[in-house]
Every structure is written in C-alpha cells, then in structure tokens.
Amino acid sequence: MSYQALYRVWRPQSFLDVVGQEHVTKTLQNALLQQKTTHAYLFSGPRGTGKTSAAKILAKAVNCEKMPVSEPCNECSACLGITDGSIPDVIEIDAASNNGVEEIRDIRDKVKYAPNAVPYKVYIIDEVHMLSIGAFNALLKTLEEPPKHVIFILATTEPHKIPLTIISRCQRFDFKRITAQDITGRMAHIASESGLQFEEKALHVIARAAGGGMRDALSLLDQAVSFSTDQVTVEDALTVTGSVSQNYLNRIGQAIYKKEIPDALAALDDMMLQGKDPARFAEDMILYYRDMLLYKTAPTLEESMERALLDDDFTTLAGEIEHEQIYEYIDILNKTQQEIKFSNHARIYLEVCLVKLCQTESKKTVADLDGVQDLFAKIAALEKEIELLKANKVPVGEATQTQQPAKKATARSTKGFKANTRMIREVLKEATREDLNSVKSRWGDLLEMLNSRQMRSQSALLNDAEPAAASPNAFILKFKYEIHCQMATENHKLIETISQFFKEITGNQYQFVGVPEDQWLQIREEFLQNQKQDGDKNEDDQEDPLISEAMKLVGADLIEIKN
Incomplete structure (x- = not known):
C-alpha cells in the first residue's frame, strides 16, 4: 500500500x-547534554502519549555521531539506521507476544555482546507489564547491573502491574494525557504541512474526542479526511466522532428549559436514528452547560469554551436560564453518564434523564414553597412560646439556659462502636496458633500491596492494627483506636481486597472481624471464663457409679457425700 496513516508518517523524530x-x-535532554544517562528507564502513561516514540528518540540521541547533543541530528548514519530499523543494536520487543521466560533469557545471554554499529545497544520493551513473573525474575539481575554498553527502556500503560523490584531499578517518567489545545495545535501543523483543508472548530471536536491521545486524534483526523470531500468541516468531525451538532444541543436545551418533554424526546430519537453515541451525547450536554455557565460568569473567556458555539440560540438561552438550574442539570447528567457506562440500555437512561431534567425546575419550586410554609409555621410557634413565657414572667434567657444541659446530656449519650462479639467467639472456638502465624507472616506484604495500588488511605487504617487470633477461614484484627476499627469494618472495598490477597497468597479466603483493643481484652476474658466453666461442668456431670447405685438402693435423702 502506498498510503500510510498520518500517525505513522508524522511520528515524532525529535524531542x-x-x-x-x-x-x-527536558529532563532527558539535560541528561544527554551532561552525559548522565542511566542504564534503565521506565516510561508509563496512557496510550498514544509518545512513550515508544520518546524511547526511539532517546536511542538515536545516545548513539548519534554528534553526541553529546540534546536532539538527534537525524542525518548521520546511526540516526538514519535506527529510524529505518536497519541497525540491529536497537532492539524493539513487544512483551505482549514475547512474554515468556525463554525470550528474556535470550536477551540475558545476548546482552553481554558488544554492539556492532553504534556505541550503545538499546532494548525497548513495549507493554512490559505483560511479562510473566518468571520473565520478570529472569530480567531482574540483568536490569540492575547490565554491561556498560546496554540501555533498557521499558514502556507500559499499566505500571501498577510491574513488580516493585523492577520499578526500583529504573528511572521512571510518567507521561500525562495531552491537552486538547496541544493536540489541536499539532493537528493544525500536520494538516497544513500535508496540504489538507480544514475548519479550526473541526480540529477542536476531534481533539476533545481523542481523550488525550495524539495517535487517536490523528486516526480520527484520517477518518474525517476520508469522509469529507474537499474540506474537513465541523459536521464531518461530528459525524466521525459520534458527537452531537450545535443545533441539536440548542434544541434539546430549549426543550429542557421550557419543560417540553415531547420535543426533547423527539430530538433524542432523531439523534439515535443518526447513529450518535449515547455516552458521547451525555458528555456533550455536560460540556454544553459547562460552556453556558462559563459564558454567564466570564463572557470574555470565549477561547476556553470546549463545545458550544456563540450563536443566537445559545446566547438567548444563556440569558434566560439561572445558575442554580445549570448546577442541577450538570449533576443529573453526570449521574446518568456514570450509569450508562455499566448498562446495556443507554437509551432508556437518556430518556429518563431528559424527563427528569424537564421536571427539575417545577419540583424545586414546590420544594421551596413547602420550605417557606414550614418556616412560617415555626416562626408562629416560636412567637406563641415567647408570649407564653412573658405571661408567666419567665425571662427568655433563663429558659434558654435551662435547655442547654439537656442538649449536652443528649450528646454524651451517643453510643460508640460495638464489635461483633458473636463472630469473634466463632473465630476463637476454632482458632489455632498455626493459622495466626500464617496471617501474621503475610501482614506486612498486605500493607505493601495496598500502598503499591494507590490505596494509602486504607493502608493507614491498618498501621496500628494487628491480627490477634485466627481460624482456618477468618481472623480477628485488633485495632488500637476505635474510630479506625469502625472505618475499616465499614469499608467494603478494603474487606474485599484483604480477602482476595490472602486467597492469592495462602489459598484460603480469610474474612476478618475488627475489634478495638479495649473491647478485645474484655471479650477474650469472658470467652476464657466460659470455656473454663464448661470444662468444670463436664467434670461434674461424670458422676461416680458407686454413688449412683447407692442412691438407687436407699434414696438420695439418706446419703451424705464427703470428698
């Protein structure tokens, strides 16, 4: 094929x-100029943000014949050879399809050989999180102390799946999502250099739909160019991305404001027939009202508007609608957008959302009227009470003071957290020292795992907690502070994470029951006393057979038993 996609033709060749x-x-350029490049790098971030491109640029820069330079010259034989892939010393590996131990061992065996054509041998391992645990272990020592002529560059979209032992041996760089403004500027440059005709607003629509990825934006631009005839227009971009046109947004906005439910549902039906994406429609409506709020509060910031165009319908509606209504509209649309993500009936959610939006203002008005009436009723009752106090010659200040102690007593009577004593007793009945040692030995690993998964707040709750007893299926977690115990036992995500961790490590799906330290001492003491009483009772039940036979012969009244 003679035609190449835009993102391949315009792949970055310099920083x-x-x-x-x-x-x-900037950090990489300074390191190149000062010749302080390290032996291993980790590039992490969302897709299409330039991780692999930056890795290849770094490979060219360290091997450039004009080194030290902040940018590869792209003219020498080394730069040209790395760009076209003819130099075998720069090896790009896809870890998704080469994730076994044998492939990594092959790298480990070959890494000791010196490069043939350039000063440094560079290994670029893409999607490195796909490697197996055995492959990571095989890479570990080589990654820590490779030969002086070798550089490893690891790229991933999911850094949390990489072992911490690997991450600690790399210099990590986190790539962030590209802003819509930067994407628009880059696309405008590419379109101008490629001789494409376009409308600037069309590029804004494509940039917003790309979700922060440059590669996605250029792919959508490619589609829009193929869809259009002579010029990429806003309508072409809306059609390709599944976004909603300004006319539909104005039409639905007017219907919602005027509470015309049939018109709003009819406009939604027209959009669905055109194949518009329901999730994209919800997002467009949120951005539409966001731009309206921005226009009402800061009309000079027209450049900051992401979705709306300042036509007559938009400005008229913005002048009529109130700020409070916009807040409620955005809140309802945001909840609907979240519900759509986990449903197969997106259209039903949108229809319900439009009906709710049309009825929001009337419900709010009724609620306000009810609140005013309640307020007037309370004022009237207070006036009567004051008149009664004056008639009895009781100063109002004294009456207020007499009520204060009652409020304090009520506040003090609030009940604290109570541990689940029934579950604790069940665990204690089957508790063994082996199970407790098994849980305690893995407790530090659990806290480290929570920190690595960005669950530091949950991990903080467990810093002052320790396993106190364990059975084959559950364990008791003793907390130093009562509030930490309550927060941990009410955190369902934390409970599920702990149970899943122990299942992966030990094969047992432990459940835990939390108890504050002071309550634990009391519950444990009561349990031990009950156990002792049950043992004494069992001993008493084992009556002497001689005494039993004597009682049968002469009767219990005539027998005196002396120990």
Whole structure:
C-alpha cells in the first residue's frame, strides 16, 4: 500500500515533536547534554502519549555521531539506521507476544555482546507489564547491573502491574494525557504541512474526542479526511466522532428549559436514528452547560469554551436560564453518564434523564414553597412560646439556659462502636496458633500491596492494627483506636481486597472481624471464663457409679457425700 496513516508518517523524530510532555523531554535532554544517562528507564502513561516514540528518540540521541547533543541530528548514519530499523543494536520487543521466560533469557545471554554499529545497544520493551513473573525474575539481575554498553527502556500503560523490584531499578517518567489545545495545535501543523483543508472548530471536536491521545486524534483526523470531500468541516468531525451538532444541543436545551418533554424526546430519537453515541451525547450536554455557565460568569473567556458555539440560540438561552438550574442539570447528567457506562440500555437512561431534567425546575419550586410554609409555621410557634413565657414572667434567657444541659446530656449519650462479639467467639472456638502465624507472616506484604495500588488511605487504617487470633477461614484484627476499627469494618472495598490477597497468597479466603483493643481484652476474658466453666461442668456431670447405685438402693435423702 502506498498510503500510510498520518500517525505513522508524522511520528515524532525529535524531542521537540513530542507534544505535551515537556517535563519528560527536558529532563532527558539535560541528561544527554551532561552525559548522565542511566542504564534503565521506565516510561508509563496512557496510550498514544509518545512513550515508544520518546524511547526511539532517546536511542538515536545516545548513539548519534554528534553526541553529546540534546536532539538527534537525524542525518548521520546511526540516526538514519535506527529510524529505518536497519541497525540491529536497537532492539524493539513487544512483551505482549514475547512474554515468556525463554525470550528474556535470550536477551540475558545476548546482552553481554558488544554492539556492532553504534556505541550503545538499546532494548525497548513495549507493554512490559505483560511479562510473566518468571520473565520478570529472569530480567531482574540483568536490569540492575547490565554491561556498560546496554540501555533498557521499558514502556507500559499499566505500571501498577510491574513488580516493585523492577520499578526500583529504573528511572521512571510518567507521561500525562495531552491537552486538547496541544493536540489541536499539532493537528493544525500536520494538516497544513500535508496540504489538507480544514475548519479550526473541526480540529477542536476531534481533539476533545481523542481523550488525550495524539495517535487517536490523528486516526480520527484520517477518518474525517476520508469522509469529507474537499474540506474537513465541523459536521464531518461530528459525524466521525459520534458527537452531537450545535443545533441539536440548542434544541434539546430549549426543550429542557421550557419543560417540553415531547420535543426533547423527539430530538433524542432523531439523534439515535443518526447513529450518535449515547455516552458521547451525555458528555456533550455536560460540556454544553459547562460552556453556558462559563459564558454567564466570564463572557470574555470565549477561547476556553470546549463545545458550544456563540450563536443566537445559545446566547438567548444563556440569558434566560439561572445558575442554580445549570448546577442541577450538570449533576443529573453526570449521574446518568456514570450509569450508562455499566448498562446495556443507554437509551432508556437518556430518556429518563431528559424527563427528569424537564421536571427539575417545577419540583424545586414546590420544594421551596413547602420550605417557606414550614418556616412560617415555626416562626408562629416560636412567637406563641415567647408570649407564653412573658405571661408567666419567665425571662427568655433563663429558659434558654435551662435547655442547654439537656442538649449536652443528649450528646454524651451517643453510643460508640460495638464489635461483633458473636463472630469473634466463632473465630476463637476454632482458632489455632498455626493459622495466626500464617496471617501474621503475610501482614506486612498486605500493607505493601495496598500502598503499591494507590490505596494509602486504607493502608493507614491498618498501621496500628494487628491480627490477634485466627481460624482456618477468618481472623480477628485488633485495632488500637476505635474510630479506625469502625472505618475499616465499614469499608467494603478494603474487606474485599484483604480477602482476595490472602486467597492469592495462602489459598484460603480469610474474612476478618475488627475489634478495638479495649473491647478485645474484655471479650477474650469472658470467652476464657466460659470455656473454663464448661470444662468444670463436664467434670461434674461424670458422676461416680458407686454413688449412683447407692442412691438407687436407699434414696438420695439418706446419703451424705464427703470428698
């Protein structure tokens, strides 16, 4: 095929072309100029943000014949050879399809050989999180102390799946999502250099639909160019991305404001027949009202508007609608957008959302009227009470003071957290020292796992907690502070995470029951006393057979038993 996609033709060949990642490119450029490059790098971030491109640019820069330089010259034989892939010393590996131990062992065996054509041998391992545990272990020592002529560059979209032992041996760079403004500027440059005709607003629509990825934006631009005839228009971009046109947004906005439910549902039906994406429609409506709020509060910031165009219908509606209504509209649309993500009936949710939006204002008015009437009723009751106090010659200040102690007593009577004593007793009945040692030995690993998964707040709750007893299926977690115990036992996500962790490590799906330290001492003491009483009772039940036979012969009244 003679035609190549735009994102392949315009792949960055220098750090200057990597858009929106200045915090990464500047650091790498300074390291190149000062010749302080390290032996291993980890590039992490969302898709299409330039991780692999930056890795190849870094490979060219360290091997450039004009080294030290902050940018590869792209003219020498080394730069040209790395760009076209003819130099075998720069090896790009896809870890998704080469994730076994044998492939990594092959790298470990070959890494000791010196490069043939350039000063440094560079291994670029893409999607490195797909490697197996055995492959990571095989890579570990080589990654820590490779030969002086080798550089490893690891790229991933899911850094939380990489072992901490690997991450600690790399210099990590986090790529962030590219802003819509940067994407628009880059697309405008590419379109101008490629001789494409376009409307600037069309690029804004594509940039917003790309979700922060440059590759996705260029793919959508490719589609829009193929869809259009001579010029990429706003309508072309809306059709390709599944977004909703300004006319439909104005039409639905007017119907919602005027509480015309049939018109709103009819407009939604027209959009669904045109194949518009329901989730995209919800997002467009949120951005539409966001732009309306921005226009009402800061009309001079027209450049900051993401979705709406300042036509007559939009400005008229913005002048009529109140701020409070916009807040409620955005809140309802946001909840609907979240519900759509986990449903197969997106259209039903949108229809219910439009009906709710049309009825919001009337419900709010009724609620306000009810609140005013309640307020007037309370004022009238207070006036009567004051008149009664004056008639009895009781100063109002004294009456207020007599009520204060009652409020304090009520506040003190609030009940604290109570541990589940029934579950604790069940665990104690089957508790063993082996199970407790098994849980305690893995407790530090659990806290480290919570920190690595960005669950530091949950981990903080467990810092002052320790396993106190364990059975084959559950364990008791003793907390130093009562509030930490209550927060932990009410956190369903934390409970599920702990249970899943122990299932992966030990094979047992432990459940835990929390108890504050002071309550634990009391419950444990009561349990031990009950156990002792039950043992004494069992001993008493074992009556002497001689005494039993004597009682049968002469009767219990005539027998005196002496120990």
